[in-house]
Amino acid sequence: MHGLVIKNTGSWYQVKTDDGQFVECKIKGNFRLKGIRSTNPVAVGDRVQIILNQEGTAFINEIEDRKNYIVRRSSNLSKQSHILAANLDQCMLVATVNYPETSTIFIDRFLASAEAYRVPVKLVFNKVDAYNEDELRYLDALINLYTHIGYPCFKVSAKNGDGVDEIKKALEGQITLFAGHSGVGKSTLINAILPGIETKTGEISSYHNKGMHTTTFSEMFPVDGNGYIIDTPGVKGFGTFDMEEEEIGHYFPEIFKISADCKYNNCTHRHEPGCAVRKAVEEHLISESRYTSYLNMLEDKEEGKYRAAY
Numbered sequence: 329m330h331g332l333v334i335k336n337t338g339s340w341y342q343v344k345t346d347d348g349q350f351v352e353c354k355i356k357g358n359f360r361l362k363g364i365r366s367t368n369p370v371a372v373g374d375r376v377q378i379i380l381n382q383e384g385t386a387f388i389n390e391i392e393d394r395k396n397y398i399v400r401r402s403s404n405l406s407k408q409s410h411i412l413a414a415n416l417d418q419c420m421l422v423a424t425v426n427y428p429e430t431s432t433i434f435i436d437r438f439l440a441s442a443e444a445y446r447v448p449v450k451l452v453f454n455k456v457d458a459y460n461e462d463e464l465r466y467l468d469a470l471i472n473l474y475t476h477i478g479y480p481c482f483k484v485s486a487k488n489g490d491g492v493d494e495i496k497k498a499l500e501g502q503i504t505l506f507a508g509h510s511g512v513g514k515s516t517l518i519n520a521i522l523p524g525i526e527t528k529t530g531e532i533s534s535y536h537n538k539g540m541h542t543t544t545f546s547e548m549f550p551v552d553g554n555g556y557i558i559d560t561p562g563v564k565g566f567g568t569f570d571m572e573e574e575e576i577g578h579y580f581p582e583i584f585k586i587s588a589d590c591k592y593n594n595c596t597h598r599h600e601p602g603c604a605v606r607k608a609v610e611e612h613l614i615s616e617s618r619y620t621s622y623l624n625m626l627e628d629k630e631e632g633k634y635r636a637a638y
């Protein structure tokens with residue numbers, strides 16, 4: 329029998345089978361996945377094969393190949409990582425231009441990590457009800473920039489409901505991870521999409537605070553139109569993604585595209601002669617803010633301390 333892992337409590341996994349049953353499952357034996365040293369071999373979003381037993385529970389005995397997955401390092405000391413979710417169709421990054429401001433560096437780092445993880449991102453700009461004329465103009469400039477690069481953008485007010493229907497539409501049939509730094513209104517937005525979920529996430533957080541080993545806890549919530557949303561408490565964004573210096577440019581689509589015209593094919597687009605990227609920045613074909621974010625990631629890498637800012 330096949331199904332989708334929709335909840336992970338550490339020792340048990342809840343699987344929704346393809347014929348619509350919910351089955352509590354355990355892992356059989358010792359799962360070792362190729363190339364991943366993970367504290368949890370199975371994550372929400374995994375498609376699995378299960379074998380039912382007489383008590384009505386089941387064993388997971390096979391995990392289907394993942395199209396992508398996101399991880400978090402367990403700690404700096406250990407090389408082990410924790411798989412937060414698998415098979416994401418998309419990620420929605422909630423951002424704000426004020427109250428508090430999401431920096432373009434934060435947005436761009438997030439986008440680059442998502443490119444590396446091969447998860448498409450949609451940008452959701454929240455709190456549009458609160459902005460003045462200047463902020464709204466800046467917002468439109470950002471939306472113009474990111475839409476052009478290929479990231480769809482939404483304007484919403486989780487507070488008064490503006491734009492929330494468009495978000496609901498974009499969630500249909502998709503597994504979507506929500507991310508965003510503290511205070512952008514992620515919880516308020518999720519609650520506008522799924523009234524009642526708020527209490528649940530609250531419970532999870534307080535459980536967290538007791539210092540119990542709940543880092544393995546994650547859950548997907550069904551939304552209208554056969555989709556799911558994942559809101560992992562405490563996850564502001566993606567974890568560290570180890571990128572080689574010359575690789576960082578690959579995760580800025582517009583930089584990558586133009587870099588084909590650089591004189592040197594290992595160009596880092598800083599001081600090299602014949603750099604097509606720097607020329608494009610000067611000619612305003614690549615945005616200054618994106619180039620700054622790119623350099624910012626490169627600098628961290630140089631100092632040997634690259635760590636995502638979330």
Ligand SMILES: Nc1nc2c(ncn2[C@@H]2O[C@H](COP(=O)(O)OP(=O)(O)OP(=O)(O)O)[C@@H](O)[C@H]2O)c(=O)[nH]1
Nearest residue numbers: 454455458485486487509510511512513514515516
């Ligand atoms: N004006 C305005 N305020 C909002 C909106 N959405 C959320 N807020 C407010 O922003 C603050 C933060 O909202 P939360 O939903 O708690 O933000 P969060 O992103 O979940 O933050 P954490 O819980 O810290 O992760 C609250 O005071 C909300 O009432 C909005 O659309 N407009």
Ligand SMILES: [Zn+2]
Nearest residue numbers: 590595597603
């Ligand atoms: Zn270059």
